[in-house]
Amino acid sequence: MSKKVLDSYLKAKEQYLEHDIDTEEVLKTLDTVSLSIHCWQADDVTGFESVQAGLDSSGLQVTGNYPGKSRNIDELRMDLNKAFSLIPGDHRLSLHASYGDFNMGFPGRDKISPDQFESWVEWAKTKNINIDFNSTFFAHPNVKNGYTLASKENEIRSYWIEHGKRCREISAFIGKELGSRCIHNIWIPDGSKDITPSRYEHRSLLKDSLDKMCDEKIPADQMTDSVEAKLFGIGSEAFVVGSHEFYMGYAIENNMMLTLDIGHFHPTESVADKVSSAFLFVDELLLHVTRGIRWDSDHIVTFNDQLTELMQEIVWTGKLDKVNLGLDFFDATVNRIGAYAIGARNTQKALLLALLMPTNKMIEYENMGKYFERLALFEEFKTKPLGAVWDYYCLSKNVPVGEKYIAEIQKYEKEILSKRI
Numbered sequence: 001m002s003k004k005v006l007d008s009y010l011k012a013k014e015q016y017l018e019h020d021i022d023t024e025e026v027l028k029t030l031d032t033v034s035l036s037i038h039c040w041q042a043d044d045v046t047g048f049e050s051v052q053a054g055l056d057s058s059g060l061q062v063t064g065n066y067p068g069k070s071r072n073i074d075e076l077r078m079d080l081n082k083a084f085s086l087i088p089g090d091h092r093l094s095l096h097a098s099y100g101d102f103n104m105g106f107p108g109r110d111k112i113s114p115d116q117f118e119s120w121v122e123w124a125k126t127k128n129i130n131i132d133f134n135s136t137f138f139a140h141p142n143v144k145n146g147y148t149l150a151s152k153e154n155e156i157r158s159y160w161i162e163h164g165k166r167c168r169e170i171s172a173f174i175g176k177e178l179g180s181r182c183i184h185n186i187w188i189p190d191g192s193k194d195i196t197p198s199r200y201e202h203r204s205l206l207k208d209s210l211d212k213m214c215d216e217k218i219p220a221d222q223m224t225d226s227v228e229a230k231l232f233g234i235g236s237e238a239f240v241v242g243s244h245e246f247y248m249g250y251a252i253e254n255n256m257m258l259t260l261d262i263g264h265f266h267p268t269e270s271v272a273d274k275v276s277s278a279f280l281f282v283d284e285l286l287l288h289v290t291r292g293i294r295w296d297s298d299h300i301v302t303f304n305d306q307l308t309e310l311m312q313e314i315v316w317t318g319k320l321d322k323v324n325l326g327l328d329f330f331d332a333t334v335n336r337i338g339a340y341a342i343g344a345r346n347t348q349k350a351l352l353l354a355l356l357m358p359t360n361k362m363i364e365y366e367n368m369g370k371y372f373e374r375l376a377l378f379e380e381f382k383t384k385p386l387g388a389v390w391d392y393y394c395l396s397k398n399v400p401v402g403e404k405y406i407a408e409i410q411k412y413e414k415e416i417l418s419k420r421i
């Protein structure tokens, strides 16, 4: 098996070298890129609060009831271990505030502290994994008529401002403990199902709440905030307070990171095209890699144009080191570990494709006005032996090559997941 992989790789390497593309260098670059792997695919965004506090766990729309979802912190960690073992390279964990260690009790979202995340930090240290964080502004009784930070009610806003402050403190704790800056992602569901004359008011309130919430300066090597926009959601079809324009403005004004979720725009709008503009005004981006389908935004990432074009733009903009790649999808109709493996591996593969493009030659053609040649080369490279390079990368990283991970997942399902009833 490995000899076959190696032989194919060596042939592929030669082919790319003919175009001055050094696959060894490319793989070294790919290896520097850590994905921030979301904890919430393993349990359909349930988290660990409800068991303790009897809170409503709904909020984001997750459909399906495939057996085997993780039911507690130990099962989740076990599943994450499995998922990480199928993804080549070193990666991060993206944790939601609702996934704290509440075995000693759940104090409430406005009272959580590093105490509930110590065991995660310990876990991460033993696994050599760094952690990013997300405040949880959904699935809670204080989401009042669909609003949190942008609510017209003072107490509601105050509650969520406090939650955000707690989360920033926790993020800083995590970043400091692990010695790796923790990104604190902020997404709120606020919006309205139908027309409202209060858009300006809600957006003013959001701006004010964010100012208060992020008021404390925290060293950038510990944590940094990133703000995530959305076009619409289920139940907020007519109006979402945190729109793209809102957060683009907010991020620029406050020198913050901007999160672009691929599924949060019009279906025909290119998120790839936003990268170059955003980088003229913000230093860093967090991408939520996902797949939008029609009105829904959270399907398992496939190797489609949305994804490959985005990765190309990142490489072409020369900002790979300023892009943070987080995964964000949740599908409860399939084996959930399988979902992780497919989505994460496709993200890496798409980046690999972008790194293996003859970019310099394309620019050369372009500068000579040779546009047919530019397009022809681009099209030809779509079917160059990317797979052989990818397989070799997986082999060298000691993870299943090609579709071999299917059997690994089936085994895990048989031995572990199927017993969770």
Ligand code: RNT
Pocket (backbone or CB within 6 Å): 040, 045, 060, 134, 187, 228, 230, 261, 288, 297, 328
């Ligand atoms: C929701 C946003 C957000 C969430 C996670 C769970 O539309 O994409 O990022 O998916 O916080």
Ligand code: ZN
Pocket (backbone or CB within 6 Å): 187, 228, 261, 288, 328
């Ligand atoms: Zn997202």
